[in-house]
Amino acid sequence: xxxxxxxxxxxxxxxxxxxxxxxxxxxxxxxxxxxxxxxxxxxxxxxxxxxxxxxxxxxxxxxxxxxxxxxxxxxxxxxxxxxxxxxxxxxxxxxxxxxxxxxxxxxxxxxxxxxxxxxxxxxxxxxxxxxxxxxxxxxxxxxxxxxxxxxxxxxxxxx
Numbered sequence: 001x002x003x004x005x006x007x008x009x010x011x012x013x014x015x016x017x018x019x020x021x022x023x024x025x026x027x028x029x030x031x032x033x034x035x036x037x038x039x040x041x042x043x044x045x046x047x048x049x050x051x052x053x054x055x056x057x058x059x060x061x062x063x064x065x066x067x068x069x070x071x072x073x074x075x076x077x078x079x080x081x082x083x084x085x086x087x088x089x090x091x092x093x094x095x096x097x098x099x100x101x102x103x104x105x106x107x108x109x110x111x112x113x114x115x116x117x118x119x120x121x122x123x124x125x126x127x128x129x130x131x132x133x134x135x136x137x138x139x140x141x142x143x144x145x146x147x148x149x150x151x152x153x154x155x156x157x158x159x
Contacts, residue, residue: 014077018070027065089149096141104134 022028081087108127112119119127 010077014070014073018066018073021069021073022066025065025069027062027069086149086152089145089152093142093145093149096138096145100134100138100141104137105131108134 019028084090108130112124112127116124
């Protein structure tokens with residue numbers, strides 16, 4: 001199930017990176033005037049104008065470039081995962097430090113900041129319990145990850 005989760009979450013996470021790269025390289029999907037003349041699945045038998053043919057050819061070139069870029073990014077992330085020593089431990093460290101803050105601590109802190117006066121005493125106490133648990137769990141995970149990385153660095157030949 002963990003592997004299935006990673007395979008399903010990977011495209012969602014990489015979409016932000018690929019979209020920004022495509023936009024900066026100007027190979028993303030555009031909505032300009034020229035693209036409006038392109039009709040998907042035009043099987044009406046109508047002969048297209050030269051401008052429509054150019055738009056069609058350009059559209060497919062962009063699709064090919066986007067596919068190439070995305071394939072290269074997948075290959076690059078696989079290369080990093082295989083070649084970086086202690087990759088799993090580094091990811092555990094990042095998860096322990098960042099994920100607990102994002103999931104547990106920061107939402108409660110932001111909630112306190114936005115509606116702190118409106119919250120009841122019980123809600124505030126519960127929020128502080130969540131913050132304490134998140135900081136404690138993140139600290140324990142960070143310490144364990146650092147210990148694991150340190151042990152592997154001290155052991156010659158360990159990866």
